[in-house]
Amino acid sequence: MPGTQLYLEALSALSGCNVQLTSGNSQLTSQDFVNIVALREFYKQEGLTELEYPSLGTLSLQEIDDLDSKDMYSSPLALTAPERKPASATTVKINPADFFDPAYNYDFTNIKDGSAKFLRGDEPYVRPCGWNRVALRVIKKYEDGEKWLGTGKDAWPVSYHGHNMDGSLGIILTHQGDPEDQPSFLEAGASFLLSEETRGKGVYSTPEIKTAEKYCKTFKSKADGKTYKVVLQNRINPEKRVKCQRKDIWMVYIPDGSTEAQKRVIVQESIRPYGLLLKQA
Template sequence: MQCGTWHKNIQATCIIHIFIHYSFTRVLFGSKQIELDKPLTRYCSIEGATLFAVDSVYGGGCSFLFRNDELLEPAFDDDFTHVTDDGRVFKRGGYPYRRPYGWNRVVALKVKGQYENDVWLGAPHHRTESSPGEWPVSYHGTKEIASIKIAEGGYDGDKCSADAKSGQGLYGLKWSIFKSKGFNEYSQYDVNNIVLTFGRKELNDDDCLLTDCGIKNGCVVQFAVKLRGAGGPTIIVFDEDSLDPEFDHDFTNECDTGRVYYRGQSQGFLGLFKHDYHYKRPYGWNRIALKVKGKYPPDDTWLGTLVAGSERTESSKGEWPVSYHGTGREGAQCIAVEGYDSKRWRKEPCYHGQGHYSTPDIEVAAKYYTKPFDQNGKKYEAVMQNRVNLSPGNTIIIPKEKTHAGAEYYVTYSSDDLRPYGICIREVKEDSSD
């Protein structure tokens, strides 16, 4: 609410008293809170300047944030202070939505109709699934006064903290990020895997100067790492913290030479008749490695001997066998971040009992369970590469004579016993046969 004009040497206390009747508690000028015992000339020197009165937001009874009521949409406030995680999975924009449990989201901003359309907000009701065209949810920590500026004018790059050198171009910034993250120039991830965004727009012209994009010293430019198919186009974008490019392996142009590989060993019967499990490598696929080292207690024995680019054929002691799980783009993004969700079994009939299904044959996983998706005018499919605990009581093995799919199925009860460590991607070629 606008306070109106003021005259020189009027104490701020007088202004505050004017609004006591309206329950306003603070007065702002230029996003600065005016102190009660200071002359207004300390804050501005122009007669007729506009002041703003703001109310208080209460969290648990304490006034902690001032606001302009015209910016707010109280119908969408939601107090999560005493709400706890009950295990349900929520999604927004196809990504897991981590609700702010323990927080009071007491200030819902009025944003409906502010942009071209409201599709990015999704359906306005409590739900677990994403809406078509909806954007994912993220959080940004800030200070009280900065939160007012963001609420009033959105994110202003001039006021965000980063370092942009004068005269630097987008390609130079990509190189700075690339080198700071320690990516190998000759690995699957080159500098062109860096995706830059600023002001909700992707920056695609590498020859453009930062200043031409409205980026100044102190601005924040967001970046992500893109996954590529063998041909190079962007397929899926992930947070680079989820990836471990040192262990990527592109099998796209490799074929089976007859060499046999093993991963994991059976327990046998009474310690006898043990055998190693055959590892069918994902020939014809591009395997992107997920960052899983140290993720599961107590150690990384389940992964086997970790040697980048290793060509070992034998199993390591305590290593788990490899399996594959067909999925779609959104499924791959979710599983890569959250793992397999034991609380949400597949809705379609589970012919061999409830559990997480995987198979040692990637072609079987692709044929029956992938959901091809379009990207850059082409179709792609994605399969998760896992390590599976085949110890009795953790997973049952359905023989191929019963699956009628040409390979065994592994039905794993707990997500702790099926651990994704890679994403395999390939282009779906059109069948040219008559």
């Protein structure tokens, strides 16, 4: 498996923070990281340039490469785009001992599942073949126990969070009407978007690792000079998720008018990370 320095670089690339090693307590939990990654995308949808996060203060959302200017209907992102870090990146201290859980690491690099089928929460689980999974320490971190992380009917389905997954109308439209009948189909979609329970934008993820890979974050490691792709592997609350017209995209709505605290709670109740996926580009 890759080393700790590479893990920290991957977390830096995902969060936009300067993640460093500490022997003390970690400033953030793995849940905080998925909150930050998801909310960064959501705030950019809103046209904002900063995100306030407890214990960290103000985080800049302004990416200086060109990747964030594209939506998910754009061409796949160039893996060779230059990597540049904001000079004002917030420093975050992480202790690997309380952030990672190496007992659950899994190397999918040379695994090919072929026609094999896997389930999580009675829904298909597309395993991240070709990737290294660095396990995050999530056992005994949630008050409702570990059923969400299991393989049974009560488990939450698996989703992947890439980068720049900020959506478009074509993604948000849910399964209503016949796509061939465009006027009524679009009208049904627009009506759904404007309904009371779904008014607002949200946080996107995908059950397909190949979709996440097309839009994942890449970074060049100072540890070994190689370029890597990085994706978060999560479980998503099936009661909070909306399946979009693009069947490989899931959305968690954040209603208009939600406070900053409410937005964090929505993400925390909906998406829980358990793996940091790395793959050499």
